[in-house]
Amino acid sequence: MKAVKAFFVTSAPSIKEAPPESLSEVAFLGRSNVGKSSLLNSLVERKNLAKSSATPGKTRLINFFDIEYKSDEDIFPLMFVDLPGFGYAKASKSLKNEWQKNLTQFVKNRASIRVYILLRDARHPKLKIDEDAKEFIKTIRKPDQKLIEVFTKVDKLKQKELSKLKRDFPDAILVSNTKKRGIEELKKEIIKTVFGKEV
Ligand SMILES: Nc1nc2c(ncn2[C@@H]2O[C@H](COP(=O)(O)OP(=O)(O)O)[C@@H](O)[C@H]2O)c(=O)[nH]1
Numbered sequence: 225m226k227a228v229k230a231f232f233v234t235s236a237p238s239i240k241e242a243p244p245e246s247l248s249e250v251a252f253l254g255r256s257n258v259g260k261s262s263l264l265n266s267l268v269e270r271k272n273l274a275k276s277s278a279t280p281g282k283t284r285l286i287n288f289f290d291i292e293y294k295s296d297e298d299i300f301p302l303m304f305v306d307l308p309g310f311g312y313a314k315a316s317k318s319l320k321n322e323w324q325k326n327l328t329q330f331v332k333n334r335a336s337i338r339v340y341i342l343l344r345d346a347r348h349p350k351l352k353i354d355e356d357a358k359e360f361i362k363t364i365r366k367p368d369q370k371l372i373e374v375f376t377k378v379d380k381l382k383q384k385e386l387s388k389l390k391r392d393f394p395d396a397i398l399v400s401n402t403k404k405r406g407i408e409e410l411k412k413e414i415i416k417t418v419f420g421k422e423v
């Protein structure tokens with residue numbers, strides 16, 4: 225399935241400045257540098273729609289992208305929301321608190337979010353900060369909001385580690401942005417979750 229439309233809408237520092245809630249939103253959440261922007265680009269087959277960077281902690285804004293997928297029979301309009309990374313150690317404390325507050329506010333109060341995509345680094349699958357984020361989403365989400373857990377950078381794993389990860393997290397989707405693995409599976413899961421359709 226292909227994205228027939230994918231364009232940047234706007235950046236917002238907080239929920240107050242966010243665009244009006246209109247489309248079903250897919251929010252990408254995860255530690256800084258985990259591969260959020262890269263995954264967003266993979267999902268729409270664009271190289272640099274969401275700015276990916278090797279410098280952790282650069283994205284401090286909430287970025288909105290208007291997306292449209294098309295299958296043989298249907299069109300699926302969505303808003304992808306690239307959220308600032310959490311837990312970036314090098315940011316100053318006040319800046320960190322400010323981001324964290326904005327991020328928390330947004331995630332809690334944005335009713336148009338249909339799916340939270342929580343990204344985790346496949347090489348560090350048991351980090352407390354990720355477990356905490358998962359618990360947090362589970363606590364605040366409404367009945368019509370789903371959590372999809374994704375492990376990124378699986379290209380860095382050996383076969384044995386990959387098998388273990390699958391055993392430990394049977395519901396998670398394993399992706400590689402460099403090798404384009406798991407991308408179609410994730411697209412399908414998003415469409416199924418938001419629109420209730422198998423594509
Ligand atoms: N090997 C590998 N590197 C990745 C993958 N996804 C992202 N990266 C790299 O990880 C770094 C951070 O990616 P980015 O998408 O900017 O992360 P973000 O901060 O979460 O938005 C960049 O250097 C990417 O090229 C992946 O699946 N495999």
Ligand SMILES: [Mg+2]
Pocket residue numbers: 260261262275276277283306
């Ligand atoms: Mg990013």
